[in-house]
Amino acid sequence: MKATGLEFGVDWYPEQWDEGRWRHDVERMAGYGFTCVRLMEFAWTVVEPEPGRFDFSTFDRAIGLLAEAGLEAIVGTPTATPPHWLSDRPVFRTSPTGAAHSYGTRRNLCYNAPEYREASRRVVAAIAERYGGDGRVAGFQVDNEIGHEASDRCVCAHCRREWPRWLERRYGDVGRLNDAWGAAFWNTSYASFDQVPVAAIQPSTIQNPALVLDYDRFCSDSAVAFAREQTDALRAASSPGQWITTNLFPPPLSNAIDMEALTDGMDFASWDNYPVWGDQDEPLPWQFNATAQSYVRGLRGGVPFTVMEEMSGFQGHVCLGYLPPERRVALWAVQAVARGANRVVFFRWRTAPYGQEQLCYGLVDGDDEETERLRVVAETIRRAKAELSSLASVPVESPVCVAYSKDDARVLREQYLSKGLLMRVSPTVQAGYDKEAASWYAPFATLGVGADIRSVGSLDPDAYRVVSLPLYQMADPAVVDRLGRWVEAGGSLVLGYRAGARDLLDRNVEAPLPGLFAELAGVRVPRFESLNETSAALRVGAVPGRGGVWADVIEPDGAETVAVWTDRGKFYRGSPAVTVNRVGEGRVWYVGTSPSPIAMLALYRRILKAAGLRPRFAGADVEAVERRDADGKAWRLVLNHSPRRRRAYGATLEPWGWVKLPAD
Numbered sequence: 001m002k003a004t005g006l007e008f009g010v011d012w013y014p015e016q017w018d019e020g021r022w023r024h025d026v027e028r029m030a031g032y033g034f035t036c037v038r039l040m041e042f043a044w045t046v047v048e049p050e051p052g053r054f055d056f057s058t059f060d061r062a063i064g065l066l067a068e069a070g071l072e073a074i075v076g077t078p079t080a081t082p083p084h085w086l087s088d089r090p091v092f093r094t095s096p097t098g099a100a101h102s103y104g105t106r107r108n109l110c111y112n113a114p115e116y117r118e119a120s121r122r123v124v125a126a127i128a129e130r131y132g133g134d135g136r137v138a139g140f141q142v143d144n145e146i147g148h149e150a151s152d153r154c155v156c157a158h159c160r161r162e163w164p165r166w167l168e169r170r171y172g173d174v175g176r177l178n179d180a181w182g183a184a185f186w187n188t189s190y191a192s193f194d195q196v197p198v199a200a201i202q203p204s205t206i207q208n209p210a211l212v213l214d215y216d217r218f219c220s221d222s223a224v225a226f227a228r229e230q231t232d233a234l235r236a237a238s239s240p241g242q243w244i245t246t247n248l249f250p251p252p253l254s255n256a257i258d259m260e261a262l263t264d265g266m267d268f269a270s271w272d273n274y275p276v277w278g279d280q281d282e283p284l285p286w287q288f289n290a291t292a293q294s295y296v297r298g299l300r301g302g303v304p305f306t307v308m309e310e311m312s313g314f315q316g317h318v319c320l321g322y323l324p325p326e327r328r329v330a331l332w333a334v335q336a337v338a339r340g341a342n343r344v345v346f347f348r349w350r351t352a353p354y355g356q357e358q359l360c361y362g363l364v365d366g367d368d369e370e371t372e373r374l375r376v377v378a379e380t381i382r383r384a385k386a387e388l389s390s391l392a393s394v395p396v397e398s399p400v401c402v403a404y405s406k407d408d409a410r411v412l413r414e415q416y417l418s419k420g421l422l423m424r425v426s427p428t429v430q431a432g433y434d435k436e437a438a439s440w441y442a443p444f445a446t447l448g449v450g451a452d453i454r455s456v457g458s459l460d461p462d463a464y465r466v467v468s469l470p471l472y473q474m475a476d477p478a479v480v481d482r483l484g485r486w487v488e489a490g491g492s493l494v495l496g497y498r499a500g501a502r503d504l505l506d507r508n509v510e511a512p513l514p515g516l517f518a519e520l521a522g523v524r525v526p527r528f529e530s531l532n533e534t535s536a537a538l539r540v541g542a543v544p545g546r547g548g549v550w551a552d553v554i555e556p557d558g559a560e561t562v563a564v565w566t567d568r569g570k571f572y573r574g575s576p577a578v579t580v581n582r583v584g585e586g587r588v589w590y591v592g593t594s595p596s597p598i599a600m601l602a603l604y605r606r607i608l609k610a611a612g613l614r615p616r617f618a619g620a621d622v623e624a625v626e627r628r629d630a631d632g633k634a635w636r637l638v639l640n641h642s643p644r645r646r647r648a649y650g651a652t653l654e655p656w657g658w659v660k661l662p663a664d
């Protein structure tokens with residue numbers, strides 16, 4: 001695979017424009033500093049107008065023009081929107097709400113529909129044959145936003161047929177399933193796998209959480225097999241210089257699909273970065289975005305990733321909201337590079353005049369005038385290439401890590417415990433786990449300490465000084481063991497509330513909480529309260545703050561108190577809210593709530609200092625990321641996420657500005 005320093009591209013849909021405009025478009029793209037163009041990912045009908053009859057002439061000409069202008073193509077496989085000749089076939093998914101999808105939108109297909117899978121294999125094989133080894137094509141994007149728009153889960157007739165077979169492979173005999181799921185409850189003992197219902201959303205209450213969790217895993221395996229088929233076909237036909245990726249969407253943790261498994265076999269992960277979408281009145285906090293970038297980077301072991309869609313301006317399908325200043329949009333792209341991207345592709349070249357995305361504004365509009373957003377993006381490209389290319393291919397080094405558990409994210413989506421962990425983006429998307437994970441990542445980012453994000457399964461604690469582990473209910477004894485040895489040797493583990501509350505079958509543990517972590521944490525948690533959308537006063541050392549979401553009433557059993565509940569309205573006033581336990585050379589911090597940002601900063605500052613790290617607070621709007629260049633020299637990128645001029649790290653930052661400084 002070719003090593004690129006840092007490159008910028010743009011998403012382009014030649015099939016949506018009169019061919020007479022193509023050359024001018026492409027020459028302008030090159031003139032503004034773009035070097036790659038993603039195309040084809042929604043053009044199935046164009047390349048296969050009838051089943052098995054392929055016509056790549058449109059894209060051959062488009063890719064030819066790109067090459068003439070010095071631009072490489074990124075070819076997307078077009079399997080997220082079916083062609084018209086599949087419109088009357090049984091290929092559409094059924095949402096867990098029972099709603100049936102139909103032709104005319106996207107992400108409306110079932111990964112288990114045989115005719116869809118067969119058609120996908122055929123079109124991907126044709127694309128692989130056509131563009132595999134083609135020097136004008138830099139790489140391939142598998143499908144588009146797999147799992148987005150609730151396409152992670154399906155309860156259609158195909159899934160109904162496949163699900164019992166999946167269960168049979170997992171459990172062997174139905175008695176084992178009954179034991180694992182606790183089928184003695186509510187009379188759900190099954191006599192055969194075929195009796196097990198799919199995890200449709202019920203008119204009242206929920207299915208057995210263990211069933212829902214397994215159904216998520218089944219859906220994940222279905223999507224992963226679908227993607228893997230494409231990856232393998234593209235790999236077999238591509239040259240060593242061509243790469244394969246897929247573009248994920250935010251927020252990804254609560255999605256049923258295991259994105260590590262989905263991107264397995266690919267060269268790097270990509271994602272689509274929309275800090276503001278639709279009717280949002282404010283963009284997501286910059287820390288949330290830093291979390292997402294670091295999560296994507298961690299999926300493939302920290303290799304540089306791509307932002308395949310970087311929003312250009314205003315975006316939405318049915319409603320628009322906050323209009324980000326152009327310099328803020330540019331700063332989001334720089335943030336991606338700071339957090340480990342080496343390729344940023346802007347969405348999209350020109351705004352579509354029609355269709356479901358006519359409110360998704362591109363870099364230029366129909367009048368083809370130079371927009372302010374294009375001007376600012378081009379200026380940012382020039383500066384970023386000059387200043388950041390030497391950093392972009394060097395993997396990010398981080399002394400700390402936030403670890404997540406995919407299974408806990410799945411369980412929390414349905415059984416969210418507290419309204420503080422409820423963030424319903426749509427009827428079937430509940431991103432509370434993502435929000436909480438981001439709030440456990442945010443203090444690292446705000447204190448200028450580089451942090452990775454890894455799944456508990458891929459986490460190597462020896463690579464870090466501090467590991468933060470929120471919402472780890474389903475504790476794996478092997479993970480607890482490994483973390484225990486690492487703490488003994490000097491590691492600092494930050495455990496969140498609910499740690500160790502369940503076993504790997506999602507059963508409540510039959511031991512005092514925090515279960516397997518009790519000895520390491522040196523605490524017992526016999527009582528707890530869900531705070532939902534309220535909060536309770538606490539104090540971290542001398543710093544007053546609030547605890548939200550959850551309140552553990554901690555009884556120290558060897559641990560020291562770090563924060564205490566001070567709320568006059570709570571009977572547990574005076575009890576610890578946060579503790580620390582010395583274990584060997586290391587420490588285990590137990591955090592029995594979701595502290596408010598100020599309390600969280602005070603706590604993390606203490607944790608980091610105790611671990612020998614140097615937290616630096618330069619303002620709530622200031623992000624600082626340390627990176628090394630190809631020669632090993634250390635730099636600090638400082639970003640000002642505010643509309644005001646700031647002084648930080650000895651430098652003056654313009655509104656939405658950034659600087660690269662030698663790291664001290």
Ligand SMILES: [Zn+2]
Nearest residue numbers: 110154156159
């Ligand atoms: Zn299905």
